[in-house]
Structures are given as structure tokens and as C-alpha cells.
Amino acid sequence: MATTDNEFITRDDADGIAWITIDRPKKLNALSTAVMGELSAVLSAAEADPTVKVVVLQGVEKAFSVGYDIAEEVELGVSTAEQWHAGLSNNVGLTMQVWELSKPVIGAVSGWCLAGGCELAMACDMLIATEDAQFGEPEIRFGSGPVTLIMPFVLGQKKTNELLYTGDIIDAPTALDLGLVNKVVPADQLQATVQKLARKVALTPLPILRYTKMALNRAYEAMGLRDAVKANLDIAAVLNSAYTEERREFTELVAGKGLGAALAWRDERYAAVED
Template sequence: MTTQLAVDENAVLVDVSNHIATITLNRPRKLNAINKAVITSLGDALRQAEADDDVRVVVITGAGGNFSAGYDIANSSVVASPDAATAHHYLSAEAALTMQLWGLAKPTIAAVDGWCLAGGFDTVLACDIVVASERAQFGMPEIRYGSGPVTLLLPYMVGQKLSNEIFFTGDSFTASQAKDMGLVNRVVADDELQKAVNELAAKIVPTPLPILKFTKLGLLRAYESMGLRQGVQANLDLSAILNKAVTEEGAEFFRIVEQDGLGAALKWRDKRYGTTA
């Protein structure tokens, strides 16, 4: 049986079938960039999936051949914030959504195709299992336009040295490289992604829901005993200050966004770093 959950269909699509809730970020023309509607609708969808005893596995994916390019910086409340205190308010909502996904009582699988950057990458890091297509590309490019990670999960996944390189350079990397780092469980052919995710979810579904919940709770507590939640909160406070730091480069980037659009600003940014990614 297939059912539809009541959420904003313009922001996310939600389908429940065979004990699997599939939540699809649905802004393909914007590379599924995360805006206020996505934050609200994804949060609602996660709450409904968690409360539905028919759901045992939650799959997160993106429409149109990409997972997500991250937060919608062209229409960002954080960027428009007049000061760090206001930025902190909006960043808190973004971090809360990622941590809601992290702490979901049921197993989660990220199905990643195409671009998976910044806040989109944070979303994937918050999932329990990651399956990626061969063409998937990951990265944390925020530093290149004067921003930083909202939810600092990466150091707990790959350790200090790799985290430093990823955050300091803003470089993107392939699904194969992500698998070598331990960030991806499986890399599959582009046209096999959905099949691979369905097969993996089907292996989890037969387990009784209480067993799944307590198993996941134990795994979460193992990470949180390392200080994960405290680290996320500490970074959130610094992220608000970082996002309101005044630099010539940051001012020029957002001047170009306002005058010529985000695409032109990204080209300007990438030229500075000698890359087209």
C-alpha cells in the first residue's frame, strides 16, 4: 500500500510504501537548495514519519538528478540578517533541522545523486547510511564565499586532518573518494541508485520497530558521548559570528549576487580559486 503524507508538496515530496518513507527534496531547478519552505516541510515530514508506526526506514533523496546544493544563499535570511544575533536565530533553525534528522528514532538512508554540497552535505551526514551514484559530488564550499558549516558533524565522521582539508579548501570530491573517507557506504551506477537503496531498505524493514529504535539509540549515544551535540552547539555560536564577518571578498560576492545573479557570483568565486566546481 502507498500513502501520501500531508506536507507542502512544493518543497518536498513524501511517499510511504512497504514500510519505507521516501522524502524527496523538490526544488530541482534550484538544485534542491534548502530554503524556508524546505526547512518547514522537511521537519514536518520527519515528524510524521517518526510518528507513523507503519514506517521503519526513512529515505532522503533529491529530485532532478541532484541531492542538494545546500542552503539557498541567493534568498538567505542569514545573509540578510543585520547582525550576528539575528543570524544566530536563523542558523539555529537550520542546525535544528539537521539534528532532528540525526536523532530520528528510525534508521535513515540518504540516496545521493549529483551535487551534494554544504547544507545538503550536512543533511547526508545526519543520515545513518549513505548510498551514492557514481556521478555524485560532495563538498563544503562555504569558506569560498565567506560562510561556514552550520552543523559541525564532519569531524566526528572522518577525523581532524580530513575535516581540516575539506573545510579550509572548499574542494568538492567524488563518491568514490567519499567512500574511501568512510562517508559513503556504497557507490553504484547512476541508473542503479534507486534499486540499490530499495534493496538495502528491504533488508532493514523485517526487523521489529522497537529493536530498530533501541539499536539506533545506542549508536547515537555512542557518538554523543564523544561530545557531538556540544560540538554542534559550540560551532553554531561561532557560525553566526563568521557569517557576519566583514570582508572585501564577501562583500563583492554578494554584490554580484544582487546585481548579476548567483550564477555569475559563483563563476567569480570559482575563478578566484582556479576551479569550475
């Protein structure tokens, strides 16, 4: 059994499986700078640990993660393309660390799985979701966009276009139909289902798992995944620094009244056109 003394990330090991948990429930496991730093360090430790064959990544309570900490970005005053590029590079780096981890990563998703949190989940090798899980990248609704452009390689062109243009959120059964997740289970069966899958994978010797993951990743990278992620990083920095009245109002609401008020304003704008 291994645990960490971090503030936001815990690790528990059993049977060759490292269970890594994002534990920031008051912020729905939002990915602040501190959370990302701790998570990266714990992932690196699991990577280097010869007793670990499979990694499980999960959140606590109502969310896997709602994505990058918008309130922190506003507080830091990130505005220029150069500033955005530096910050987004860290975000991309964390997601790609999950993608590149030499050991299989299983995502256990319950509740909200949005924006950068959704990208982190898509970087996992397999996903098990609860019936109440919700997936999406709603960034366009407040003048932003995807950071790590993985979705086209997971869902294909047309559905990716729809989700990224509209910012729509999909439920777990839809995510299953689209191939975003491997299985949907009741909430009280999530841990047992993930554990059973992880134990099955862990029966394979670690060198075989490493080379199998390498082959699978290289197949997607041959399709252009890594080039797409790098190209999008440069575009995302410019996109996030572009001025629009909507982005200005959203940012001012976050700074003056809090993120909840800004999100309520965003949702009200789209309420009339929701299904």
C-alpha cells in the same frame, strides 16, 4: 501509499519505508525556508507513523541538495550575528532532526551534495551514492563556514581540516574511500540498491531499530558531537557576520547579478590553484 500536498517535499510509502524527496530541481534542491519547513513537517509525520520503519531521504534530478538558499539569505538582508544565529538555529535544527530521528534514515545521493545539503546527508545513518555524486562544504570560499559541524565525527580530523579550509569538493569514489558513503552504484541502480538495503533493515522490529539507533547516537554524543554542534552554532553566527571584502563582493554579486554570477566569481578566484 502516502503522499503530501507540499510544494517542495513529497512522501511515498511502501513496505514500511517512507521515501521522502526534496523536489526543487530549478534550484538544485536548495534548502530555502519553505523547503526546510516542509521537510521538517514530513520527517515528523514519518517519525510518528507506526507503519514506517525506515526513512529514505533523496533529491531529484541533478542534486541531493546544494545547501541553504544563499539568494534567499541575501534577499532577507541577514547581516548581524543575532540575525545569523536565529537563521542558523533553524538550519541546525533540521539537520539534527534527521540525526535524532528514532528510525534509521538512508540517504540516496546523486549529483551535487554540498554545504548544508552535505550536512543533511551526513546526518543520515547510511548513504548510497551514484557514481556522479559530488560532496563538499565550499562555504569558506565565499566567507562562510559549516553550520552543523558533523564532518569531524564522520571523516576524522585531518581530512575534515583539509576540506573545510580549502572548500574542496570530492567525488563519490573518494567519499567511499573516506567512509563518507556506504556504497557507490551506477545511477540506474540507485533506487534498487537503496530499496534492497531499506527492506533488509525493515525486517527488524521497530523497537529494536529504535534502541539500536539510540545506542549508536549516544556513542557519538559521548564523543562530543552534540556539544560540538552547539558550540559551532555560536561561532558560525559570528563568522557569517564578519566583514571581509570577499564576502562583500560575493553578496553584492548575488544581489545585483544573481547567484550564478557570484559563484562564477568565486570559482574564478580558486581556478589557478585547483588540481
